[in-house]
Amino acid sequence: MEGALADDSPRLPEEEPAFPPLLRASAVPAGADPLARAVAAAVAGVEAGTVFWSGAEEALEAAVVFAPECPLREAMAMVPAVATGLAEALGALAPPEVGMTFSWPDGILVNGALCGVLRAEASTRAPETVPDWLVVAVTLQISPLSDQPGRTPGITALAEEGCGDIGRRALLEALGRHMLVWVHDWLEDGPRGLSAAWWGRMEGRATSAAHPVSRLRHAGAAVEGRVLGLDESFGLVLGTQAGSLALPLAAMLDHPRPWPDPEALA
Numbered sequence: 549m550e551g552a553l554a555d556d557s558p559r560l561p562e563e564e565p566a567f568p569p570l571l572r573a574s575a576v577p578a579g580a581d582p583l584a585r586a587v588a589a590a591v592a593g594v595e596a597g598t599v600f601w602s603g604a605e606e607a608l609e610a611a612v613v614f615a616p617e618c619p620l621r622e623a624m625a626m627v628p629a630v631a632t633g634l635a636e637a638l639g640a641l642a643p644p645e646v647g648m649t650f651s652w653p654d655g656i657l658v659n660g661a662l663c664g665v666l667r668a669e670a671s672t673r674a675p676e677t678v679p680d681w682l683v684v685a686v687t688l689q690i691s692p693l694s695d696q697p698g699r700t701p702g703i704t705a706l707a708e709e710g711c712g713d714i715g716r717r718a719l720l721e722a723l724g725r726h727m728l729v730w731v732h733d734w735l736e737d738g739p740r741g742l743s744a745a746w747w748g749r750m751e752g753r754a755t756s757a758a759h760p761v762s763r764l765r766h767a768g769a770a771v772e773g774r775v776l777g778l779d780e781s782f783g784l785v786l787g788t789q790a791g792s793l794a795l796p797l798a799a800m801l802d803h804p805r806p807w808p809d810p811e812a813l814a
């Protein structure tokens with residue numbers, strides 16, 4: 549598929565990314581949601597490993613289709629696999645002073661500022677049921693949301709962090725390579741390595757001082773506590789006044805974070 553030319557329309561990507569053999573590209577016109585396209589294709593039986601990617605130039609938007617062979621609770625590991633792969637992809641292409649971290653479960657930060665989101669969808673919500681399919685999507689802002697400084701407080705873009713010359717296609721290809729490494733690591737060695745890698749990039753990790761969690765919601769209510777770690781299914785473990793509380797990662801399926809995040813713009 550490398551070198552295959554797409555339609556000449558400016559709303560379509562000019563060239564498909566070159567992925568490793570386990571992945572294949574499917575272009576999505578700018579303005580269409582890769583996650584929605586991927587979900588529709590997954591329901592129709594599209595092959596696992598298909599990466600739906602948007603022709604939009606202002607952001608990297610992509611969604612990967614997986615076919616898990618384990619319960620949803622475990623299969624949600626594909627979210628940190630995609631996230632960690634994205635962080636390593638950016639690290640390989642960006643200047644050394646640029647760093648990517650994450651706000652559990654779905655915030656993508658570059659140099660400490662929100663720069664994108666992770667989303668996911670699955671064929672089931674039952675944690676112990678093996679899903680027919682699982683889709684993990686990423687949005688990473690490349691160009692500023694506004695050409696007027698100060699109009700988007702709390703949100704940054706790669707171009708504002710010294711990464712304006714990184715090509716979207718190169719970043720997507722690198723994401724594919726690094727993501728597959730972490731998927732393989734998880735399949736062969738279990739969650740320990742992936743959990744450590746994602747946790748190492750997590751904002752708000754507990755230190756010797758109490759570290760409150762802000763704007764974190766669980767079961768429809770606000771929750772505050774110290775971010776203590778991740779459980780074996782990549783759920784967040786909080787230390788609260790009532791004791792330890794584990795927040796399942798699969799909860800993000802029912803509460804997708806919009807982009808741009810209105811709370812970050814407030």
